[in-house]
Structure formats: structure tokens, C-alpha cells
Amino acid sequence: MRGEVEIWQGDSLLYTEPNMLVDGAGELLAEIMTVSPSLSAVEDHATSSILDSSNYTIQAISFGTGSDAFNKSTRNAQYLNAGKIEYLVDKFETLAAGYRTGPVTTGIQNEVDGSSYIPDAGLPEWPNPTSRVLEHNTSVAATFAGSGVDVAVSSVFPGNGQHVNFLPSSIGSGMMEASVFSSTEYDGSTQYYPSSLGLAQSVLGAFPIGSSTGGDMDRATSRVMLGEDFTQRDVGNKTYGFFNEVSSMDVSGFVNMVMSGSPGTTTGYAMSSGASGLCVSGGIDATNSGTVEYSVMLAGGDLATVNLYGGIYHLGLWTIDMKESLLNGNTPPFAFSVLNNPRKYKLFARKGLSKNLCYINDDGATPGFDNHTDLTIKWRLHFL
């Protein structure tokens, strides 16, 4: 029991429970206490920037699920085999004009055509204060022909313990540009049938594009994941997300802290919207309650799409791992980047959920898949 997490749907509190600080939190404080003061005398800006206190605070949140979702389930969107590809090709050749409101399913995944989807995530990892990641063993099991030979997706993009963010075409193509999955063609037809790029994107997932980038999802990915051309969807706006709309999530699935100002000390200060990323709020001086609150919003579309990839059973708060960031050749200030993020993160606190955060019931007239509503996560740390 360390800190607390609340989940809100509009003005309704759905859930509240304590969280758990992990070893990374203690390591961070020890690091703060022993940073060399001599760095302040160095005139080089990058070196002296190591002392910036924002490098030692919470800077990201991420989401994860059980490892089975990535490599054991035969229902989730991560699953892919020759039979599924063959099925998709056949489907696209014969039924390309139609559209569906759920993932490709018949005979391969759960039957979902507008109905809510119940993902298969197995049993998520137990709370462990020594954890460095949200979940271990999260490499996807999918293997398919990239450049003529079978290649395991995980050999190019190994799992990092959480949901990643490969669906937007700019991210997918950017990451796979020099990999065996760079082809946008399948059997000679550009983006019509599942391409290696589209297949790789679809099995990695996990967060949807934003509304203003609606036409930019790779067509093949859209077909694999949703069973239709994204541009043909008449319910597409229900599966748009916040994170990729505002580019607040990097390819590794870390949602960036978008506000690091001084709440209460700035005249006219207004809290940022949780839709723009991870926000922080807290009191100061005489009104200092010792409580720091982090909040972030998940769009209904984010929930609907990540649900296809096993849902959300883990939440994690992350600080910058200064040592790893420097060892990777980056120098502060570490500007957040979606594709090539110089920030390497260290897990500070985690929260395990016993129920899928994306869980939804059908109510008949408005079936689940297109009916997710936005959720707000409020994560509080009490210092006093």
C-alpha cells in the first residue's frame, strides 16, 4: 500500500486503491542525494543540465497487461500465424468492400463484430517491489515472412514489459524503415493486402491514431487489426485516441509529462488537460498538503484498441533514468521524442489491477467495441 490510484469516468469514481512504490523510487532518492555538486561549476550547458531537478521527478506513465496476451493468447491482436494471414487475404479478396466495427475474429479470435471484446491476458504478474518493468516476458510470439524468410517480430522489436505504440503509420514506418518489416507490399499490391509493415505494426499495437490523423493508419494494419479500411469506417471516431492525437506517447508506450511548472506559484496558472499527457498538480508553501497528484486521460478509442491487445492490468509511473540516458549517448536536457526518445526511464511506482481497465459490457443497442467512454486516472503520492 503506497500512494493511491483513482479511476474516474466523468464525475463518477469507479475505483480507488493504494499503489506500490518499487525499488526504483529509493534508488532515485539516493541518486538525488549524491549527485556531484561539482557539476554546477562546469560551464558546458549539457553537463550542468544534469542538475536540473526535473530530471529526477516523475516524467511518464505507461500501461501493461499479462504476458500471455503477448505470446500465448490465440485471440488477441498480437496473435498471428499463417492461417490467420491466409484468412485475411481471402477475406480481403472477397469481402473488401464491407466494413466491420471490431477486430477480425471468425475462427481466429473471439467473434467480435461490434460487440465488446474480452481479451485473453492470462494472469498478470504479481506485485513485486523489486520490479523494473510492469510485466516480464512480453515479446510477441508472431513470426512471419519479412523479406522472404520467416522472422520473429520479437527478434527485431523485443518486448519491453508494457504496451507499445506502433500503430500510427509515421511511427510504424519510421521504426521499421531499416528492418525486414519495411515492405508496404504484399503479393505486389501496395497496402491492399497485409504487408510485412502492416503485419508487424498490427501485432505490436497498441494505441490508436488520433482523430486528426485518421487517414494515416497503414491500410494493411487497419485491415488486420480492425478488419476494414480505416478510411471506410463510419464509426471511426469512436476508436481514435488521445495519445497519438497530441503525440504524447513514444513508440515504447511512455506517456510524457506535459506540465512541469509551478502550480500555485504562477499567476493565472491553469492545470493542463489530462488529454494532453501526464499532468501534475500539488500545493505549495503554507498550503502545502504534501500531496502530489498526477492525472492522465485515456480516450474511449485508446481503451477500445488496447483492449484488442490484452487490455490494461498494469499502470506504472516512471522517472528518468539519468545513468541509462547518459550511457545511451544522450545529453540533457532530454527533449521528449516519439520516435527516438532520448529519455530512458526507471520504474518508480506501479499499480496492478485485478480487473481489465478496458472492461465494458454490451447494452444491446450500443454494443461495446464502439462504446468505450473516456477515463481519467488520478495517481496521488502523499509526502506528509
Next chain:
Amino acid sequence: MKNFTEELGINGHLTIIKQYNDGQEEVVFDDHNIIVSGMGVGLSYMFTGSGSNSVLDYQIDRFQVGVSGPPTGGATSAIYQLSGPCTEDEYGAGSNLFIAVKDQITNNTYTTLAAAQIPANKRTRIKDSSVRYTLVIDEEACNGIQRGGNDMSINEVGLLMKNPTGNISADRPLLVAYRTFSDIIKTSDFSLIFRWTLNF
């Protein structure tokens, strides 16, 4: 609900050693310490981004010793200053200690108090989440302290965070850890070494 420092399990251990001029050492105290609420206050300034922009201001870089411990009401996590902190003169002019007199944050106000600097090389990360502070009251320091005509013994010590609010004109330190111990009448025959380990 437990607070952050309790949940994180921040704790500390203090060992006090008398080191005589001939090299002999005598352990006179060996016990846990008290992490006071100032630790949470300082860290909350940092995590909300409402305090100093420099991580150095959140470091524990000074300490105080005092002569009036334990405090009235007992040594609890609510205390924010030593009961009888030594003055600049009482630390001793001939000692190697670097003494700074600053406005210390004390219960939503400020109190001008003296504290001794902990050199950076005496702040050591001994494990991934443990830091050891080695505080040295040398032979020339804190000898012959008298108040009201009475000889005074050293019996309390505290660690202070440098300047968490980020005050620009001068540091405003904050008490973050505290401990009382049995009276020690300091003389020039020995140094007092405080080995203080904080586990975060």
C-alpha cells in the same frame, strides 16, 4: 494512510564514535534515527516542481548538534528543529567545521540557526538506495559549551536539506532527520564521528 516516507520505508541508522587522539575508537551510540516530516515537505516541493530547479538544493548537505535533547513531547516525526541547537560560537572558532548561519524553515516560519557543512566527499552512496553521511566534530569543535553558567553536553543531532524552496538570496535549510542520544561532554581529547546511513 501511511505517508510517502513511511511507505517507501525511508529509515536511518546512526552510529556515534569517539575517536581519541591516539587513534583509539569507542562506539558510544548505535541505533536507528527519526525521519521527520521535513523530508516529505522537501521532496514534495521537488515532485510538484514548485521548489528549487536544482537537484543540489534537495541534498542533505549540513547538520546541527544541540544540547537540549530530547525535545519536549518526545522525539517524533513532527519536530522541525533541534531543542537546543549550538550557536556559531559554540561550534568553536578553531575547528575545521564550516559553519553557516541561515534562516531555517521551521513550522511555516523561519528561524536563524547555525549548521555545519557536510563536505560532498562525506556523502557516499553505499548501496543502490543507501547513502552514508560521515559527520566529524573534530577535537577543537563544541568544547566547553556553557549556558547560564552551566556546562552543557551534546545530546542531539539533525540532518538538514539544503534549500528545497529554492530561495535565491540565501539557502533556507530544512530538518529532515533527527536523533537524541546520551549526554556527551565534548573535550579536546577526542573527535566525535557520526556515521549516519539513510536507506531510501
